[in-house]
Amino acid sequence: xxxxxxxxTLLLLLLAGDRAFSDSxxxxxxxxxxxxxxxxxxxxxxxxxxxxxxxEHTGQSSTWPTTSGSTKISNDTMDQVANESFIQHxxxxxxxxxxxxxxxxxxxxxxxxxxxxxPTQAPTEPLCPEPLAWCSDSDRDSSxxxxxxxxxxxxxxxxxxxxxxxxxxxxxxxxPFSIASLLTQVLLGAGDSTKSNLEDIxxxxxxxxCVHQTLKAFSSKGVTSVSQIFHxxxxxxxxxxxxxxxxxxxxxxxxxxxxGDANLKLINTWVAExxxxxxxxxxxxxxxDTRLVLLNAxxxxxxxxxxxxxxxxxASFLYKNSMIKVPMLSSKKYPLALFNDQTLKAKVGQLQLSxxxxxxxMVPQSPTHQLEDxxxxxNPTVFKAILKKLELSxxxxxxxxxxxxKVKSSQDMLSIMEKLEFFDFTYDLNLCGLTEDPxxxxxxxxxxxxxxxTETGVEAAAASTISVARNLLIFxxxxxxxxxxxxxxxxxxxxxxxxxDPRA
Amino acid sequence: MxxxxxxxxxSLGGIxxxxxxxxxxxxxxxxxxxxxxxxxxxxxxxxxxxxxxxxSWVITAAHCYSNYYHVLLGRNNLFEDEPFAQYRFVxxxxxxxxxxxxxxxxHTRQRGDDYSNDLMLLHLSEPADITDGVKVIDLPxxxxxxxxxxxxxxxxxxxxxxxELPDDLQCVNIHLLSxxxxxxAYEQKVTDLMLCAxxxxxxxxxxxxxxxxxxxxxxxxxxxxxxxxVPCAEPYNPGVYTKLIKFTSWIKEVMKENP
Numbered sequence: 001x002x003x004x005x006x007x008x009t010l011l012l013l014l015l016a017g018d019r020a021f022s023d024s025x026x027x028x029x030x031x032x033x034x035x036x037x038x039x040x041x042x043x044x045x046x047x048x049x050x051x052x053x054x055x056e057h058t059g060q061s062s063t064w065p066t067t068s069g070s071t072k073i074s075n076d077t078m079d080q081v082a083n084e085s086f087i088q089h090x091x092x093x094x095x096x097x098x099x100x101x102x103x104x105x106x107x108x109x110x111x112x113x114x115x116x117x118x119p120t121q122a123p124t125e126p127l128c129p130e131p132l133a134w135c136s137d138s139d140r141d142s143s144x145x146x147x148x149x150x151x152x153x154x155x156x157x158x159x160x161x162x163x164x165x166x167x168x169x170x171x172x173x174x175x176p177f178s179i180a181s182l183l184t185q186v187l188l189g190a191g192d193s194t195k196s197n198l199e200d201i202x203x204x205x206x207x208x209x210c211v212h213q214t215l216k217a218f219s220s221k222g223v224t225s226v227s228q229i230f231h232x233x234x235x236x237x238x239x240x241x242x243x244x245x246x247x248x249x250x251x252x253x254x255x256x257x258x259x260g261d262a263n264l265k266l267i268n269t270w271v272a273e274x275x276x277x278x279x280x281x282x283x284x285x286x287x288x289d290t291r292l293v294l295l296n297a298x299x300x301x302x303x304x305x306x307x308x309x310x311x312x313x314x315a316s317f318l319y320k321n322s323m324i325k326v327p328m329l330s331s332k333k334y335p336l337a338l339f340n341d342q343t344l345k346a347k348v349g350q351l352q353l354s355x356x357x358x359x360x361x362m363v364p365q366s367p368t369h370q371l372e373d374x375x376x377x378x379n380p381t382v383f384k385a386i387l388k389k390l391e392l393s394x395x396x397x398x399x400x401x402x403x404x405x406k407v408k409s410s411q412d413m414l415s416i417m418e419k420l421e422f423f424d425f426t427y428d429l430n431l432c433g434l435t436e437d438p439x440x441x442x443x444x445x446x447x448x449x450x451x452x453x454t455e456t457g458v459e460a461a462a463a464s465t466i467s468v469a470r471n472l473l474i475f476x477x478x479x480x481x482x483x484x485x486x487x488x489x490x491x492x493x494x495x496x497x498x499x500x501d502p503r504a
Numbered sequence: 505m506x507x508x509x510x511x512x513x514x515s516l517g518g519i520x521x522x523x524x525x526x527x528x529x530x531x532x533x534x535x536x537x538x539x540x541x542x543x544x545x546x547x548x549x550x551x552x553x554x555x556x557x558x559x560s561w562v563i564t565a566a567h568c569y570s571n572y573y574h575v576l577l578g579r580n581n582l583f584e585d586e587p588f589a590q591y592r593f594v595x596x597x598x599x600x601x602x603x604x605x606x607x608x609x610x611h612t613r614q615r616g617d618d619y620s621n622d623l624m625l626l627h628l629s630e631p632a633d634i635t636d637g638v639k640v641i642d643l644p645x646x647x648x649x650x651x652x653x654x655x656x657x658x659x660x661x662x663x664x665x666x667x668e669l670p671d672d673l674q675c676v677n678i679h680l681l682s683x684x685x686x687x688x689a690y691e692q693k694v695t696d697l698m699l700c701a702x703x704x705x706x707x708x709x710x711x712x713x714x715x716x717x718x719x720x721x722x723x724x725x726x727x728x729x730x731x732x733x734v735p736c737a738e739p740y741n742p743g744v745y746t747k748l749i750k751f752t753s754w755i756k757e758v759m760k761e762n763p
Contacts, residue, residue: 467734470660
């Protein structure tokens with residue numbers, strides 16, 4: 001019987017071998033799990049595992065009963081066949097990973113995983129450039145026009161942000177140039193989205209070459225502006241930033257001490273000393289967890305070019321629908337450039353200050369037209385058109401009567417920045433060029449402005465040619481108005497604001 | 505210069521002693537309230553006067569032209585609200601087509617400059633309400649007579665050179681003179697479209713800010729304040745006014761065609 005079975009057994013083994021090969025991929029995948037299972041099970045309950053594996057093979061053997069003859073044979077040799085096929089299954093599984101093409105996909109998958117490591121590290125490097133300090137002559141020339149345009153755009157954005165923050169019908173004043181200077185110092189150390197966001201609100205082109213040098217050139221002796229970054233002692237400032245800041249701005253971030261009250265005194269003393277004591281108490285408190293403080297203070301030191309009449313004069317001014325008496329600047333024949341703008345429905349007057357500065361007033365044309373109507377119509381295009389027209393306007397002797405200018409404004413800038421849709425100072429601040437510390441936020445940012453113009457001028461009013469026509473050029477400001485101080489040489493606003501109550 | 509100042513002080517103080525507290529169109533007096541109900545003030549970048557000749561129409565000087573106008577009617581005090589005060593905008597202005605605007609806006613005076621046709625009509629965006637404080641005055645139908653007494657008014661300067669603006673409307677009585685007097689006084693052209701009025705000894709005149717205001721001779725509106733010497737009220741330099749009767753046809757045509 002044994003001799004009879006041998007040839008049949010060989011044939012069956014060949015058939016089984018063919019099937020095994022055809023299923024090799026499937027079995028190779030599943031074989032690993034059974035191996036693990038079997039190994040574990042052998043340790044714990046070998047016999048039960050032995051009984052389970054025949055069940056699996058029985059499932060496979062069910063494909064065989066296609067003929068009655070084979071059925072009989074399989075009944076006789078079931079155990080042997082099962083055992084042998086099991087052994088064969090194990091061996092191909094062990095061999096196939098080494099020989100079969102399926103190994104190459106496994107190999108190809110590993111290079112991507114190793115390649116992914118460098119990208120995860122690489123992006124941090126190019127997004128944190130060294131502070132950009134180099135400035136070629138050709139870049140310098142084009143940067144002046146670009147910065148003038150950017151500062152003018154930024155001014156209108158700031159005006160609306162300040163107006164939205166201030167209470168209705170209140171005075172306000174700010175220095176677009178001064179605020180831009182502080183933000184540009186911050187930009188020097190900014191990386192990634194913080195850098196692009198700052199460039200966006202400042203209306204700067206990407207990687208604005210020579211911006212720091214040009215800002216310095218734009219400084220006027222008629223305006224005193226100071227900016228400073230203070231930081232907590234645990235915040236290490238990069239040497240590269242310190243050096244760049246010193247060479248570009250003449251100052252570098254200053255470290256605060258551990259004592260909050262001493263820090264407050266340090267800051268206020270610094271501000272007072274740097275503003276000739278025009279501003280003495282910039283901050284009244286500091287957060288306990290202060291990490292970064294950004295400060296900016298500015299005051300006007302220029303005077304009128306021509307002096308106004310020295311006599312004290314009071315006149316009516318429209319405030320909250322009633323007339324109040326306010327001190328006035330007046331002059332019978334003051335050199336004034338004057339025209340009407342029909343977009344803003346405003347009278348626009350420009351008076352000369354010293355140091356190539358001028359004072360521009362935009363006052364609604366009639367008592368029925370309100371300042372807030374003017375504000376709504378104010379946009380960068382209208383603003384630039386008016387300033388362009390002022391450049392072309394001639395100064396003529398004009399009867400001028402307008403309130404004295406005295407505006408003091410202290411503003412938390414963090415809320416202003418949020419109005420400008422810049423949120424980096426409180427979330428996801430990236431100042432990688434300034435410090436390696438990733439846990440960073442601006443605790444406080446303050447802008448203080450003092451603007452005062454009395455009757456005093458640099459020169460006495462000179463005689464000038466007067467028309468024979470018996471009309472009289474007249475500029476009387478008797479209702480709330482918008483104002484700006486304009487740098488006539490570099491063509492940008494140094495101050496901007498509004499006056500509702502000249503007595504304030 | 506000090507001599508001129510002294511002379512002015514003497515002439516003002518000595519010759520035309522005004523009651524205390526009153527100020528003047530140069531050499532004038534404070535108008536009696538509502539005695540000039542057709543007088544309007546026109547404010548844009550200029551201070552000018554004007555005359556109400558119809559509820560919807562004001563006549564003024566062409567050189568008071570602007571791209572917007574505020575017209576104050578029924579006023580005595582220019583800055584304080586009063587019972588008869590009215591306020592109007594202008595929806596259309598009609599400077600005389602033959603007026604040459606560049607001449608009067610230039611400061612440099614040139615020999616031979618011609619300021620003729622210095623006249624402009626303003627159509628009010630809303631008609632004025634006719635009241636005791638706001639009335640119209642008729643256009644002239646007869647030639648004015650040389651030597652007649654004329655009343656000029658306005659809120660213009662009460663000082664000849666160092667402009668001083670009064671709060672209250674000022675009146676001044678001057679005489680209509682022959683145009684020869686102004687032709688002799690000025691290098692600029694004095695034409696038959698103009699009137700010459702003032703005093704040969706100075707002292708009384710219209711001045712800066714009075715442009716466009718009325719010159720009413722023997723009760724008839726004959727002239728519109730136009731131009732004159734700087735300083736105002738100089739001897740031998742009377743003021744020059746637009747002669748209204750030369751323009752009545754144009755005025756009526758404009759009013760008729762633009763109701």
